[in-house]
Amino acid sequence: MSEALASNALVFDRVCKTFGETVALWHVSFALRPGTIVAVTGGNGAGKSTLLRVAAFLLKPTVGTVSVFGQTRPTPEVKRRIGFLGHASFLYEELSAEENLRFYAALYALGREADERIARVLGDVGAEEFRHRPVRTLSHGMRKKVSLARALLADPDLLLLDEPFSGLDAASVARTRALLLEWRRRGKAVLVTTHQTELLEGIADGELALERGRVRTWRAPAACESVMERA
Amino acid sequence: MSYWAVSRRIMAKDLVSEARTREMTNAMLFFALLVLVLFSFSFQPTSDEERRLAAGVLWIAFLFAGLSVLDRSFWRERVNDCLDALRLAPASASALFLGKCAANVLFLLLAEGILVPLFLVFFDLSFRGDVGQWLLVLVLGTWALVVNGTFFAAMTVNLRSRELMLPLLLLPISVPALIAVVEATATALLGEGAMGVWIRVLIAFDVIYTTLALLLFETVLEGT
Amino acid sequence: MSVERALPRWWFGLVGVTGVALVLGVLHALWWAPTERTMGTVQRIFYYHVSSAWTAFVAFFVNFLACAAYLKTRRPKWDAVAVSAAEVGVVFSTVNLVTGPIWAKPVWGIWWTWDARLTSTLVMWLLYVSYLLLRQFAAEQPSQRLWAAAFGIFAFVDVPIVYLSIRLWRTQHPGPVIAGGEQSGIDPRMFLALHVCFLAFLLLFVVLFYWRYRLEQQRTELAELRARLHRWQLERSV
Numbered sequence: 001m002s003e004a005l006a007s008n009a010l011v012f013d014r015v016c017k018t019f020g021e022t023v024a025l026w027h028v029s030f031a032l033r034p035g036t037i038v039a040v041t042g043g044n045g046a047g048k049s050t051l052l053r054v055a056a057f058l059l060k061p062t063v064g065t066v067s068v069f070g071q072t073r074p075t076p077e078v079k080r081r082i083g084f085l086g087h088a089s090f091l092y093e094e095l096s097a098e099e100n101l102r103f104y105a106a107l108y109a110l111g112r113e114a115d116e117r118i119a120r121v122l123g124d125v126g127a128e129e130f131r132h133r134p135v136r137t138l139s140h141g142m143r144k145k146v147s148l149a150r151a152l153l154a155d156p157d158l159l160l161l162d163e164p165f166s167g168l169d170a171a172s173v174a175r176t177r178a179l180l181l182e183w184r185r186r187g188k189a190v191l192v193t194t195h196q197t198e199l200l201e202g203i204a205d206g207e208l209a210l211e212r213g214r215v216r217t218w219r220a221p222a223a224c225e226s227v228m229e230r231a
Numbered sequence: 232m233s234y235w236a237v238s239r240r241i242m243a244k245d246l247v248s249e250a251r252t253r254e255m256t257n258a259m260l261f262f263a264l265l266v267l268v269l270f271s272f273s274f275q276p277t278s279d280e281e282r283r284l285a286a287g288v289l290w291i292a293f294l295f296a297g298l299s300v301l302d303r304s305f306w307r308e309r310v311n312d313c314l315d316a317l318r319l320a321p322a323s324a325s326a327l328f329l330g331k332c333a334a335n336v337l338f339l340l341l342a343e344g345i346l347v348p349l350f351l352v353f354f355d356l357s358f359r360g361d362v363g364q365w366l367l368v369l370v371l372g373t374w375a376l377v378v379n380g381t382f383f384a385a386m387t388v389n390l391r392s393r394e395l396m397l398p399l400l401l402l403p404i405s406v407p408a409l410i411a412v413v414e415a416t417a418t419a420l421l422g423e424g425a426m427g428v429w430i431r432v433l434i435a436f437d438v439i440y441t442t443l444a445l446l447l448f449e450t451v452l453e454g455t
Numbered sequence: 456m457s458v459e460r461a462l463p464r465w466w467f468g469l470v471g472v473t474g475v476a477l478v479l480g481v482l483h484a485l486w487w488a489p490t491e492r493t494m495g496t497v498q499r500i501f502y503y504h505v506s507s508a509w510t511a512f513v514a515f516f517v518n519f520l521a522c523a524a525y526l527k528t529r530r531p532k533w534d535a536v537a538v539s540a541a542e543v544g545v546v547f548s549t550v551n552l553v554t555g556p557i558w559a560k561p562v563w564g565i566w567w568t569w570d571a572r573l574t575s576t577l578v579m580w581l582l583y584v585s586y587l588l589l590r591q592f593a594a595e596q597p598s599q600r601l602w603a604a605a606f607g608i609f610a611f612v613d614v615p616i617v618y619l620s621i622r623l624w625r626t627q628h629p630g631p632v633i634a635g636g637e638q639s640g641i642d643p644r645m646f647l648a649l650h651v652c653f654l655a656f657l658l659l660f661v662v663l664f665y666w667r668y669r670l671e672q673q674r675t676e677l678a679e680l681r682a683r684l685h686r687w688q689l690e691r692s693v
Contacts, residue, residue, distance in 0.1 A: 016686070018682065018685075018686075021685060023689060026689060056319060057319075058315055058318060058319065062682075063686075076321035076322075076323075077321070079319060079320065079321040080321045082319065084319055086312065086315065087312075088311045088312035088315070089311045089312075090311055090312060090313055090315065090316035091311055091313075092244065092248055092310075092311070092313060093310060093311070094247070094248045094251040094252050095244070095247065095248060095251075099247070103240060103241075103244050104316070104320070106236060106237055106240035106322075107237060107240070107317070107320035107321070107322040108320060108321060108322075109237075109321065109322070134251075150316075379609070382605075382609075383606075386589075386599075386602040386605070386606065387589075389596065389599070390592050390596075390599070391592075392592065396585075396588070396589065396592075399585050399588065400585050400589065400606060403578050403581040403582045403585060403610075403613070404582065404609055404610070404613050406578050406613070406617050406620070407613070407616045407617050407619075407620035410620050410621065410624050411620065414624060414627070424627070428623065432620055432623065435616075436616065439612065439616070440609070440612075443608065443609060443612060447526070447605045447608065447609075450526050450601075450605070451526070451601045451602055451604075451605050
């Protein structure tokens with residue numbers, strides 16, 4: 001069991017999350033290996049965002065355990081390996097895209113390679129043209145790109161993306177899909193939530209379908225020794 | 232990237248952000264100015280006793296300014312959920328805390344720099360005592376308010392009654408520091424008496440509470 | 456845990472002992488202790504004024520230790536101890552603050568004076584009322600309990616600093632001091648009366664504290680049971 005845990009990027013073991021009487025997640029179990037992309041699907045209120053927040057250690061499970069690269073506590077080393085894209089942009093409105101990235105680069109201790117990484121991620125998401133504009137002036141789609149760049153800054157091994165396609169035009173969607181494939185090729189583990197399942201067609205190796213906090217189906221990526229049972 | 236680099240970075244971020252919007256500085260200066268103006272209607276200090284009172288008025292104005300600064304301090308992180316982003320980052324929580332304190336001290340010193348000359352003009356006063364020593368008192372007293380205020384600002388950021396709780400928590404704790412700064416200011420205005428003892432009180436207060444704040448900040452955030 | 460055992464037998468025994476102690480205290484304070492020469496009968500309130508002050512201080516010290524323990528171990532029991540001690544402490548502190556002016560007015564002619572003892576008592580009272588308010592909000596958001604514990608530590612550290620700084624201020628601006636019992640040559644019978652009252656108040660503190668503590672524990676247990684029941688119901692419905 002512990003061997004499987006260590007080789008997995010992310011493991012949920014019978015995780016339940018309740019907020020008082022409200023149940024957000026109920027007995028959710030799955031494992032995510034490096035070099036795979038798993039889509040988390042489900043309607044509104046299914047618990048997709050909560051699942052991602054629990055995976056990022058932003059929320060503590062009420063019952064059950066979460067482990068990222070074998071660690072159950074958010075140590076700085078683990079945090080450095082997680083890249084999170086949430087609903088909110090995590091950007092400071094008065095600063096430019098580049099200034100925002102420079103700020104986060106310092107928090108993630110990028111040091112001398114900060115400049116190079118910033119240029120790289122801005123290029124990857126296609127945000128170079130507006131890198132010097134204050135975030136407050138950017139459209140929703142542009143902000144989404146900068147937020148994604150922020151998530152990629154420290155070259156994380158586990159990517160948790162909450163609705164990365166929302167508000168993007170067709171070209172940007174295609175770009176993001178290409179990025180996903182590139183990350184998989186480079187051995188990253190990616191968990192993507194979306195309610196537009198067609199956008200992940202041909203890309204997602206596995207699918208975790210949620211319904212009202214419960215796992216409806218868990219289709220593990222092929223050739224993957226899933227640790228957990230199906231719902 | 233060291234601990235201090237992270238602190239400097241967050242201090243710079245707060246300063247730059249505020250420089251571009253000036254939302255908080257406007258509110259801060261407005262309320263403080265209002266206090267000075269209203270009080271100057273009610274009395275013009277001529278006697279020594281009134282000079283003492285004026286010292287208190289000055290620090291009430293500083294408190295108003297300070298509460299505006301502190302209130303905004305963590306609230307500005309709530310926009311776009313940046314507070315979550317800070318929690319996700321591997322940076323040390325106490326480094327972030329120090330950076331925030333540094334930014335808040337600078338904002339408050341800026342306000343004080345504007346308010347002091349206005350104060351002297353409105354009340355027709357001058358410093359008869361040692362101004363150099365008084366400036367030291369100003370800095371120490373500002374740090375005393377800010378170090379606890381920043382801690383309590385983080386403490387109350389998620390509460391509905393945040394704006395009420397912050398002064399309710401900060402003012403009783405700050406009583407020793409407030410006594411010290413008002414006494415020292417009165418001494419500086421009157422030109423008689425010693426500020427040395429109050430400087431020592433402030434140094435002790437600052438050391439004790441800075442240590443306590445740094446120790447406890449990490450401890451508390453480990454849990455949330 | 457059955458209802459009968461909510462409060463253990465020894466607690467009821469202690470209530471009895473406390474009752475006796477309080478009666479003894481009244482007898483000492485109102486009869487057996489001699490009447491003070493200058494102040495007269497009203498001086499007798501001093502036994503309650505000082506006892507409540509000391510008891511409040513003990514309560515807040517318990518709160519300080521419990522807050523530190525909670526921050527270190529994160530075990531909810533310490534948080535329950537902290538809030539219980541603070542609540543009872545504020546009650547005794549209120550008694551202290553109310554009896555002060557009642558004693559002062561007939562004897563010294565003033566309701567209040569900003570001397571070191573009175574002022575630091577008032578500040579201490581304010582600090583712990585703030586603590587309780589903060590802790591009250593923490594009830595809705597349990598993650599706030601750690602913050603409340605941190606404030607408890609800030610508050611207790613402040614108490615001696617406030618006292619000393621006001622003493623210092625008073626040396627520069629002397630003012631009236633409402634004598635709070637600097638026992639220089641106090642009559643031995645008065646000494647005895649004071650300590651009997653103090654003991655009675657301490658026992659009362661333990662009685663009230665433990666009652667409040669059990670109440671807090673039961674509230675937590677109830678919330679826990681509700682959550683478990685809810686989860687069990689969800690299990691059944693799947």
